[in-house]
Amino acid sequence: MTGLPLPTWADDVAVVVAAPGPGPGHWSGAASAVLVDGTFWLTYRVRRPLAAGRGVTVVVARSADGVGFDTVCEVPRDAFGAESFERPALVPLPDGAWRLYLSCATPGSKHWWVDSLTAATPAGLPAGERATVHAGDAHTGVKDPVVQRRDGRWEMLLCCHPLDEPDAEDRMTTRRLTSDDGLAWVDRGEVLAGRPGEWDARGARATTVLATDPLTVLYDGRPDAASNWHETTGLARWRGDRLVPVGDVGPLRSPCSDGALRYAAAVPLPDGGTRYYVEAARPDGAHDLVSMVR
Numbered sequence: 001m002t003g004l005p006l007p008t009w010a011d012d013v014a015v016v017v018a019a020p021g022p023g024p025g026h027w028s029g030a031a032s033a034v035l036v037d038g039t040f041w042l043t044y045r046v047r048r049p050l051a052a053g054r055g056v057t058v059v060v061a062r063s064a065d066g067v068g069f070d071t072v073c074e075v076p077r078d079a080f081g082a083e084s085f086e087r088p089a090l091v092p093l094p095d096g097a098w099r100l101y102l103s104c105a106t107p108g109s110k111h112w113w114v115d116s117l118t119a120a121t122p123a124g125l126p127a128g129e130r131a132t133v134h135a136g137d138a139h140t141g142v143k144d145p146v147v148q149r150r151d152g153r154w155e156m157l158l159c160c161h162p163l164d165e166p167d168a169e170d171r172m173t174t175r176r177l178t179s180d181d182g183l184a185w186v187d188r189g190e191v192l193a194g195r196p197g198e199w200d201a202r203g204a205r206a207t208t209v210l211a212t213d214p215l216t217v218l219y220d221g222r223p224d225a226a227s228n229w230h231e232t233t234g235l236a237r238w239r240g241d242r243l244v245p246v247g248d249v250g251p252l253r254s255p256c257s258d259g260a261l262r263y264a265a266a267v268p269l270p271d272g273g274t275r276y277y278v279e280a281a282r283p284d285g286a287h288d289l290v291s292m293v294r
Contacts, residue, residue: 005294007276019286025049027287029279030087054084087144103143110169112141154179157206172203231262
């Protein structure tokens with residue numbers, strides 16, 4: 001009903017990166033991806049259960065077909081003094097260099113911040129030039145950036161977690177930011193939030209841009225705190241001054257275990273199709289990074 005291809009579950013789903021172990025808390029996913037000169041570039045985080053280290057590393061990989069990937073480099077969380085990593089974002093720069101945005105957890109707290117690494121090649125990113133892109137503050141943790149360059153300007157959709165209420169830091173909204181260089185950002189305000197009484201009541205996190213006129217995104221949502229880490233996917237479009245959920249879409253979910261189908265990344269293909277990368281629940285409760293073409 002939307003006229004857009006969506007990452008619905010079907011028999012053609014291919015596992016791109018299997019979970020690092022069996023059972024809940026073992027997750028591969030939270031990916032972003034781009035297609036550059038016929039090569040798919042993918043970045044994702046590898047996560048273990050809370051007692052076994054959480055998000056331990058971010059991987060950058062490449063592929064000719066979009067399914068079979070070879071690791072190019074890895075960035076360990078210890079290099080950033082982070083307690084955990086969440087969703088990274090990989091962006092090619094106009095001068096041919098590359099930038100990797102990293103979601104970093106502040107040790108001993110519910111706070112998150114976003115750093116970046118910039119290097120001449122993807123392989124050089126672990127030793128690249130580091131910058132703090134968004135530090136968050138005492139009231140807000142920030143993570144999971146969706147970053148695009150459009151018409152010479154940078155735009156970011158940023159997931160924000162309020163820290164004002166103990167044990168309720170899982171709540172989330174999305175804010176829009178703009179930049180001239182992808183490093184110094186101006187906050188343009190909240191553009192997406194959960195809806196009371198709906199499947200996304202606890203929060204809404206933009207995950208990928210499907211179209212720009214009007215701005216159309218997929219987003220993660222969940223109904224309650226118990227659904228943290230088990231988000232499912234919806235669709236939202238720009239209306240006036242914010243993104244508004246499309247009521248007849250979603251939530252899209254995995255048919256397995258906790259139903260998680262989250263952190264979608266969309267890569268437009270030359271033939272007009274879209275290759276999606278999604279973190280999806282499997283029967284044992286682990287999450288694989290999977291892909292499908294729509």
